[in-house]
Amino acid sequence: MTGSHAASAQSPPSTEELDQAAELTRAVSVAFRGQVVGQGRLLTSMLVALMTEGHVLLESVPGLAKTLASSTLAKAVAAQFSRIQCTPDLLPSDIVGTQVYDPRHHVFETQLGPVHANIVLLDEINRASAKTQSAMLEAMQERQTSIAGQVHPLPRPFMVLATQNPIDDEGTYVLPQAQMDRFLLKEVLDYPSPDDETAMLDRIGDGRLGGGGGHGALVSGVIQPADVLALQELTSRVYVDASVKRYIVELVAATRDAEKVVGPEIGAYVETGASPRGSIAFFAVARALAVLAGRDHVIPEDVRELRHSVLRHRIRLTFDALADRVQPETVIDAVFAASPTP
Structure with missing residues (x-):
C-alpha cells in the first residue's frame, strides 16, 4: 500500500460518504420494513452486523419472523442466501461441503456446502451436535472451509444468523460459552405489540404478506454486495477517541x-x-x-x-x-x- 493510500484508509468518513451510507442503509431498512412488521431492534442489529462483518445469535419462541427477516435482508442486499436446518444427525460435511467421486472421469469433485453463501441462516443451532456446531463456528471465525486439504474462502460479505429456541430443550445441545462468544450480538426477540400484530393481519388481508409468514421474493436488491463492502470499509474508518x-x-x-x-x-x-x-x-x-x-x-x-x-x-x-x-x-x-x- 502506498503512503497516500495508507493515509486515505485512516481518514475519517467525509460528509459525502456518510450521506451515501445513509442512503444505502435507508434503502435496506425500507425494504426490510416492507416485509417484516416491527422488530426494529433486530433490524438495527442485523445492519450493524452486516457493517462490521459480525454474526448474530437470535433467540426466541417460534413464529417471530426470524427466517423471514434473514431472507428479506439477503434479498435487499442482492446477496446469496442459504438456510441450514440443524438436526442431531447433521454432519459437518453437510455444512462445509465434501468431495464426490465422478465415475465418468474417475476423479473426485468438490461440492461446496450451503455455508458458502453471503448470508447463512443456521436454524436451531442448538439442535446440531457439538462437532457440527464447531465446524460452522470455525467457518465463521476463519472465513474459509477446508475440504480434503484444500482451502475454500467464503464469499464476502459473509454473515451468519443462528437461531435457537429456548423452550424446546429435548434433543438440543447447549452452545458452549466459548462458542457463543464468537457471535457479535445476541438478540432476544419478544412477541409483537398488539398494534404490530394487527398490522401483520392487515398486510395478510391485503395480500402484502403470505399467511405462512410472507413472500420474501417480493423484495428486490435495493443495494449490491459491493455496497455492503463499501459500508464495512467506511465503518472501519470511524474515529474512536x-x-x-x-x-x-x-x-x-x-x-x-x-x-x-x-x-x-x-x-x-x-x-x-x-x-x-x-x-x-x-x-x-x-x-x-x-x-x-x-x-x-x-x-x-x-x-x-x-x-x-x-x-x-x-x-x-x-x-x-x-x-x-x-x-x-x-x-x-x-x-x-x-x-x-x-
Whole structure:
C-alpha cells in the first residue's frame, strides 16, 4: 500500500460518504420494513452486523419472523442466501461441503456446502451436535472451509444468523460459552405489540404478506454486495477517541469484577465476565451505530445503545441467578450505571 493510500484508509468518513451510507442503509431498512412488521431492534442489529462483518445469535419462541427477516435482508442486499436446518444427525460435511467421486472421469469433485453463501441462516443451532456446531463456528471465525486439504474462502460479505429456541430443550445441545462468544450480538426477540400484530393481519388481508409468514421474493436488491463492502470499509474508518476506548475497556473489565463495581447484591450473581471479545464487539458496534447516526466519530451513547445485545451472551451467571430469576440484562444495566461516562 502506498503512503497516500495508507493515509486515505485512516481518514475519517467525509460528509459525502456518510450521506451515501445513509442512503444505502435507508434503502435496506425500507425494504426490510416492507416485509417484516416491527422488530426494529433486530433490524438495527442485523445492519450493524452486516457493517462490521459480525454474526448474530437470535433467540426466541417460534413464529417471530426470524427466517423471514434473514431472507428479506439477503434479498435487499442482492446477496446469496442459504438456510441450514440443524438436526442431531447433521454432519459437518453437510455444512462445509465434501468431495464426490465422478465415475465418468474417475476423479473426485468438490461440492461446496450451503455455508458458502453471503448470508447463512443456521436454524436451531442448538439442535446440531457439538462437532457440527464447531465446524460452522470455525467457518465463521476463519472465513474459509477446508475440504480434503484444500482451502475454500467464503464469499464476502459473509454473515451468519443462528437461531435457537429456548423452550424446546429435548434433543438440543447447549452452545458452549466459548462458542457463543464468537457471535457479535445476541438478540432476544419478544412477541409483537398488539398494534404490530394487527398490522401483520392487515398486510395478510391485503395480500402484502403470505399467511405462512410472507413472500420474501417480493423484495428486490435495493443495494449490491459491493455496497455492503463499501459500508464495512467506511465503518472501519470511524474515529474512536481514547476516552471512549478506555470507557469500553473499563465496562468490560467491570463484568469480571462485578461484586466490587456494583456490590455483592447483584455482583455475586456473576460467575465469569466478558472476554476481550466483548471489548472488540463494543468497539465495532459503536462505530457502526455512529455511521447509522450520520457521524464520523463515536460517542458514549453508541457504546450504550446495544449493550444488552453485546454482553448478554458473554456474561455467565451463577445457579443462584437462575434460581432467583436474575437476568443478564439486570447485571449489565448495573455495570453501566456504576461506570462513569466520559
